[in-house]
Amino acid sequence: MKRYHVSTMLRSISIILISSMYIFFVPAASAQEIAENPALDDSVRSFLEEMEGEWDDWNVPQSDGKILYHIILKYNYTRALEIGTSTGHSGIWIAWALSKTGGKLITIEINENRYQQALENFKKAGLLKYIDARLGDAHEMVKEIEGPFDFIFSDADKDWYINYFKDTYPKLVVGGCFTAHNVKKSSWFGGGTAEFYDYIKDLPGLETTVDESGSGMSISYKKR
16 A cells, blocks of 8 residues: 555545635536527628627727637636617627526617617527617616626716616626626726726625726626
């Protein structure tokens, strides 16, 4: 029988414990496999190519839509909330990713014309079944909406960002992500985004970075 040194045994035990902790803290959704749907992918790509350069009404640029898409796929998020649908560009990127993880998006828009246009765009892209689009005032709806969520995107009235965060953060699961648009480390945009960044950047249990490659996106992960 081989005889093991005590330090070697302790190192082995430590590795096992650390591995077990890592498995425990990985979000449950990460165990899911990404679903491939080539026909849907072709439909979405075709629609986005057709609409390239046509998005207005406060929609995100394509580069920021891609950021949202890749975050959801990276962590296999499935329960998403969007505050501020506009005419649906960001919702298409989010729902496209969720179609691969088996998830669904709830999105809120206050303006009826934009809401109706978003519904039409979701339908044309082939993503309507992955989206629960709601018409109403997000100031009240985010208070009442049921969670939990593992991904939240805020892109409505900027001076209400802190309130949106406070109302939805308790519904965000550990390991989940809260993103907000038009946020940069400098106060270039104004309208409350600088105040919002100052509020979230040092919150305990929250790890926040800012992607400034596009219009600015704060990306915050809930650690505990």
